[in-house]
Amino acid sequence: MANDKDKDKVKFLYQDGETVLCYHGPLLYEAKCVRSETRNKAPHYLIHYSGWNKSWDEWVTCPRVLKYNEENLKKQQELLATHGTSKIASKIKSNSRKHVNSMLEKNADLEKLTQEERENKKKKQKVEDSNELIDNYKVQSEIAIKIPQELQKILLDDFENISNNKSIKEILDEYTNFKLEKKFDKNIITEIVEGIKDYFDTAILCRLLYKSEKSQYNELTKNSTKKPNEIYGCVHLLRLLGNFVHFLTIK
Known part of the structure; x- marks a missing residue:
């Protein structure tokens, strides 16, 4: 863990809590910079992908992170048109507000359930999220290579x-x-x-x-x-x- 003195020596392009775009495979996903640290004298960012389970949070370096602006959103759509599927498209096109509202609704529903029902629902949702992401990876891993x-x-x-x-x-x-x-x-x-x-x-x-x-x-x-x-x-x-x-x- 880097201390504040080390952190001051490194230039961080993204602030804690900032909404960003992050590469995961060939596509760009909306994400949040949860925390930043200095590792091996370079800035590293803990990324949480919007709408994804926290088990997919990861530390990344600068080349994988982009500012959340009009230019990079256009780039996101171009990559989506080249590599995406309708399933991935629906996830990417959902903005962070929709994800937050969805999460709040789910939390409200969970409050009405018993403890056992809440745990079972969470486990089921985690499995569904994991299966969807695995399917996405299978699609993203298909790379067409033209051999002369x-x-x-x-x-x-x-x-x-x-x-x-x-x-x-x-x-x-x-x-x-x-x-x-x-x-x-x-x-x-x-x-x-x-x-x-x-x-x-x-x-x-x-x-x-x-x-x-x-x-x-x-x-x-x-x-x-x-x-x-x-x-x-x-x-x-x-x-x-x-x-x-x-x-x-x-x-």
Whole structure:
């Protein structure tokens, strides 16, 4: 808790008891500055949202609070038009006087009830308030994000690589069958393909894996009877082919 001496050193834009507008999610709500304090050498305000249960009171900093004036009320309506719903709109459009009158009416009704009935009514109202605010949060949390086509293509390629990922052995076996259908010499094709598989199994640990992948390699091969070309897929085959191109370019 800051003392009065600390408070004097910090400039407070809002006075205790002042009506303000405060951000809660993407919207601005009418609220009251209940109390102000200096925390970490910065002004903090205890905010009570008009018409909300006190359990929603919170300490906020300056960026979330705005003066209650015509300009900021217009901004409130613009945000409401963009992000709001009819349920939220009815709450925001109710001014503080209506909230106060409503509260007074409820208090008057409560006075006529027995103690047990008052407690039950308060509990019921608290649950209704909480459910309404939860519904509001669900609506406010829906944010539309437009993903550019270039990024969508990357996501689709990633999906294809993960969902339809074949092992190097399967890819090379398909290549062999394709070449044999084209009447290529079986012995030559088989020798080339088997040579690529053998080279991959030999080179993968020392030439084709990033440092962070080597521990994964140890886990994958530790208790497996499969060869690396039966475990790894097209991405690592491309690394091998890129390695060939680099080697041939140097030569």
